[in-house]
Amino acid sequence: MLIVLNSACESAEDQIRRKTEAAQKTSSSGASAPDGMAVFRKNCVVCHGSNGKLGLNGAKDLSQSTLTAAERTAIVTNGKNLMTPFGKILTAEEIDAVVLYSLTFSEKSTPQ
Ligand code: HEC
Known part of the structure; x- marks a missing residue:
């Protein structure tokens, strides 16, 4: 049960991290x-x-x-x-x- 919960949390975090990285990429270079x-x-x-x-x-x-x-x-x-x-x-x-x-x-x- 704990393992399931942990992996659910990780994937949500991963998604947020990916989104943030994408946003940072756009704002810093403007080109990508x-x-x-x-x-x-x-x-x-x-x-x-x-x-x-x-x-x-x-x-x-x-x-x-x-x-x-x-x-x-x-x-x-x-x-x-x-x-x-x-x-x-x-x-x-x-x-x-x-x-x-x-x-x-x-x-x-x-x-x-
Ligand atoms: C909940 C289901 C649903 C989702 C999620 C969805 N669409 Fe659609 N999409 C539709 C429906 C239904 C239509 C037809 C609308 C109509 O003309 O009645 C449509 C039509 C379109 C059209 C117009 C196509 C045409 O020739 O009329 C485009 C472009 C489009 N969607 C792009 C996207 C994009 C890009 C995304 C993601 C950001 C997306 N859709 C997410 C249901 C969805």
């Missing part, structure tokens, strides 16, 4: 953005799947999306129907990074 793939894995795979195609809870197949980065940013920030609004969960930099990452799933040509 948060890791869009990490943000996606943590916040989006539950509905969209790791390749963007899962479509759980009515989620759109991101590989078929033709939305621009700006349109995606609006949806990720404000949510839409069953999609969670991430404006208060993620920083603007994390949203930018995850939107760019979502564009890598595209099997259609997406206007920037």
Whole structure:
């Protein structure tokens, strides 16, 4: 029981540490953005799947999306129907990074 509790605590701490390191990286250099793939894995795979195609809870197949980065940013920030609004969960930099990452799933040509 204790072991279970310990490992649960450690993973939460690890997550916070990783987040803090990512934030520090961004603010100190300005050049390195948060890791869009990490943000996606943590916040989006539950509905969209790791390749963007899962479509759980009515989620759109991101590989078929033709939305621009700006349109995606609006949806990720404000949510839409069953999609969670991430404006208060993620920083603007994390949203930018995850939107760019979502564009890598595209099997259609997406206007920037
Ligand atoms: C709770 C489930 C859920 C989670 C978590 C979720 N989404 Fe969605 N997403 C949806 C649903 C449902 C839609 C379709 C909304 C609609 O148009 O009705 C959607 C639509 C989208 C669209 C628009 C696609 C299109 O072509 O219309 C994008 C882009 C998107 N999600 C990106 C993300 C990103 C990036 C994340 C993580 C930060 C995320 N989603 C997390 C459920 C989710």
